Amino acid sequence: MGCAEAVRVLQAYLDGETDEVTARRVVAHLDDCRDCGMEADLYREIKKSLARRERPDARAVERLRGFGESLLHTGPGDGGARISGG
Numbered sequence: 001m002g003c004a005e006a007v008r009v010l011q012a013y014l015d016g017e018t019d020e021v022t023a024r025r026v027v028a029h030l031d032d033c034r035d036c037g038m039e040a041d042l043y044r045e046i047k048k049s050l051a052r053r054e055r056p057d058a059r060a061v062e063r064l065r066g067f068g069e070s071l072l073h074t075g076p077g078d079g080g081a082r083i084s085g086g
């Protein structure tokens with residue numbers, strides 16, 4: 001699973017709406033990818049705020065938006081991100 005796919009299913013995963021296979025792939029990616037792991041943490045914070053009917057942290061929302069847009073610009077198979085180690 002790449003970052004674009006992980007981000008696309010991240011919200012559904014946190015809402016418990018993905019199937020087990022997808023959920024496990026997301027977990028594996030979040031474990032592997034620090035960027036997406038941080039995005040997942042941000043989503044959780046925002047969801048918590050919304051659950052309490054508080055306004056989510058504007059900076060967190062802004063960061064998520066920027067991350068999604070950066071993925072759109074790089075696109076898959078563009079030779080951008082390289083995964084080191086293994």
Ligand SMILES: [Zn+2]
Nearest residue numbers: 002003033036
């Ligand atoms: Zn990632």
